[in-house]
Amino acid sequence: MLAVAALLGSGWLILRPESAPPRREIVTPHVAKRSDSAPSALLIDGRLGPRFAGEIVAQRRGLFPRKFEVSAEPNAPDFVASVVRRGGIGVTTGVRFLSAAWSGAPITAFAASLLETPTVILTLESSGLRRPSDLIDKKIGYRRGSEDDLVVDAMLTQLGLPRSRIGKVDGANSIAALRAGTVDAIISSIDRLPQPSDPDFVRTNRIAPPDFGIHIPGLVYFTSNTVLREHRAEVLCILEALIDGWKFVYADSARSVPLVVGSDPTHLQDGRVRYDLEQQRDLVLPTGGRIGDYDDSRWRTLRDVLIFAMLGDETVPLPQSVDYQLLRDAYRRVRDAASAAATRKAEGVDLLHSTPSVAE
Numbered sequence: 137m138l139a140v141a142a143l144l145g146s147g148w149l150i151l152r153p154e155s156a157p158p159r160r161e162i163v164t165p166h167v168a169k170r171s172d173s174a175p176s177a178l179l180i181d182g183r184l185g186p187r188f189a190g191e192i193v194a195q196r197r198g199l200f201p202r203k204f205e206v207s208a209e210p211n212a213p214d215f216v217a218s219v220v221r222r223g224g225i226g227v228t229t230g231v232r233f234l235s236a237a238w239s240g241a242p243i244t245a246f247a248a249s250l251l252e253t254p255t256v257i258l259t260l261e262s263s264g265l266r267r268p269s270d271l272i273d274k275k276i277g278y279r280r281g282s283e284d285d286l287v288v289d290a291m292l293t294q295l296g297l298p299r300s301r302i303g304k305v306d307g308a309n310s311i312a313a314l315r316a317g318t319v320d321a322i323i324s325s326i327d328r329l330p331q332p333s334d335p336d337f338v339r340t341n342r343i344a345p346p347d348f349g350i351h352i353p354g355l356v357y358f359t360s361n362t363v364l365r366e367h368r369a370e371v372l373c374i375l376e377a378l379i380d381g382w383k384f385v386y387a388d389s390a391r392s393v394p395l396v397v398g399s400d401p402t403h404l405q406d407g408r409v410r411y412d413l414e415q416q417r418d419l420v421l422p423t424g425g426r427i428g429d430y431d432d433s434r435w436r437t438l439r440d441v442l443i444f445a446m447l448g449d450e451t452v453p454l455p456q457s458v459d460y461q462l463l464r465d466a467y468r469r470v471r472d473a474a475s476a477a478a479t480r481k482a483e484g485v486d487l488l489h490s491t492p493s494v495a496e
């Protein structure tokens with residue numbers, strides 16, 4: 137199985153909503169009637185930060201059901217099993233989800249937060265290395281066994297580039313190694329880019345796998361098959377809250393950034409959070425796409441990537457491990473609510489115009 141990148145941090149971080157959350161933007165009529173056996177927690181595979189801004193904002197603005205917790209579990213030895221055991225909802229990488237499903241975990245994905253992989257290759261702007269083909273006979277810093285390395289290998293293979301002519305230096309995947317000339321490029325992530333305000337900032341070129349045909353789900357929401365079957369209405373309400381949370385993140389950064397920073401003020405800084413959120417915007421809100429709305433082609437590509445890397449066999453067909461209907465239901469409810477609101481507004485205007493005035 138894939139050796140997934142070890143996540144920083146330790147212990148659990150549990151978010152609490154603000155004392156006086158504003159009105160929900162998506163109506164969730166089932167929330168108040170949630171049964172005791174319904175999912176009561178969203179478990180995050182990683183540390184709190186911009187990658188999970190939608191989850192953080194949804195919790196801190198009170199969009200989730202009452203007593204629903206958001207917990208960061210950055211060092212869980214078996215994250216997926218923990219989600220299943222607790223009967224909760226999880227958010228993890230597409231690679232980790234599908235690998236677990238193929239290994240027999242009874243789970244189903246129902247939406248995505250990052251619709252594309254956050255993996256990128258960075259080169260110095262002055263190097264002139266701007267395309268994957270420019271990396272032939274060059275050295276790349278990477279971390280052995282990481283998902284980022286897996287994605288880059290898939291991109292190089294799809295482009296027909298000779299991987300044997302691209303040198304790899306394990307552990308030399310830092311900006312410092314790139315600046316020092318230890319390597320010509322590094323495999324990194326969208327949330328590890330050098331920030332212009334950094335004292336040692338260096339300009340870089342970015343080579344992103346999605347720009348070269350590798351479209352796979354970055355982070356996905358999932359739950360156990362049992363929870364989705366027996367508590368579909370409650371999971372739908374939670375999905376609506378997540379969508380609303382991500383909408384708020386990018387609609388009102390003046391209020392959303394402090395909420396994200398406040399979730400872990402020891403490790404998060406305002407400027408860095410703003411920068412990372414902007415860098416990942418297209419992964420959350422792709423042009424012409426909808427929040428959370430992955431498609432079948434991304435999953436087929438991920439399946440092919442894992443099989444090519446000999447990291448598993450498709451023991452569970454994609455239609456059995458990926459649900460598309462819940463997202464359709466969520467957006468249909470949004471349309472229905474908007475239509476009903478428009479109708480009420482129109483009826484109110486008609487009534488106003490048809491009511492005789494006092495003078496009459």
